[in-house]
Amino acid sequence: MSPAQVAAGLARFNEAPFTTAEAALLECCGSRRWAHRMAAHRPFPDLPSLLAASDEAGYDLAPRDIAEALAAEPAPFLHDDAPRAAHLALQAAHAAYESRFGHSFVICLDACPPSQAVDQVLAAIRLRLTHEVDDERALTADELRRLARSRLVELVAEGW
Template structure:
């Protein structure tokens, strides 16, 4: 599920501005997308990006080479599923599917998260955009039997999807704030 809108004039301007940003500013922006310093370094090293697909390809390439420690850095920037970070618009938007879920379902999600974290040593990570609390719980239960290596690769893919969405929102600018 990679969200790749077609290029537009606004897209080109946003991409050019991002590519031309001073290194410190670009790094800060990239770390807002993904909290792995190694990921940010790899994406920055790929600039200038000729178009949106090139930037998304830089994301995919950077995600593909992250070590277990780098993945831990990336996951550290994500709230536990079912409990978005209060006041964090990105976290709240990405986990909008939990709004209105009944307490019993949220309690089940909390318990399943705790079991997952005890088994794998990190938060359950899923691209939550467009998912309900029920579908996230079902995915968590489906993935729970995985071994650590399998789960690590699934997490890598989920992080890539999340980064794609965040990159696209950045390039789409203020009109994408909904």
């Protein structure tokens, strides 16, 4: 995406009606508090400012806000043409994670090639199942912030 595309998309985002921006932001992070705060802080002068505000709003989320965001997160999934064994392994890993921590597993896979996504998710779930609850809670909040940043970049790049 070119700097001009980013600037144009950000300008449209900044100029959108509050409720429209808030609804789009809820697609980036399912916390109503986060989305409201982000929509209220517009206009953002540039993408780094938008992303910094996203991080700040994410760090300020209370446990109930994080739970709300997690409830809105879809579980990482496979394409229908993936092998059945892969689907079963992913379902079992998700079930074990949710049983241990009480919420869905989230991970930002921005740097991961699609062909390696399943392996990355399974490896991450296995590793994170070994975490203490408080450590996993902190890591989950970090992953939510990373997902929100990634989705904000996509939102602005798509030009609204």
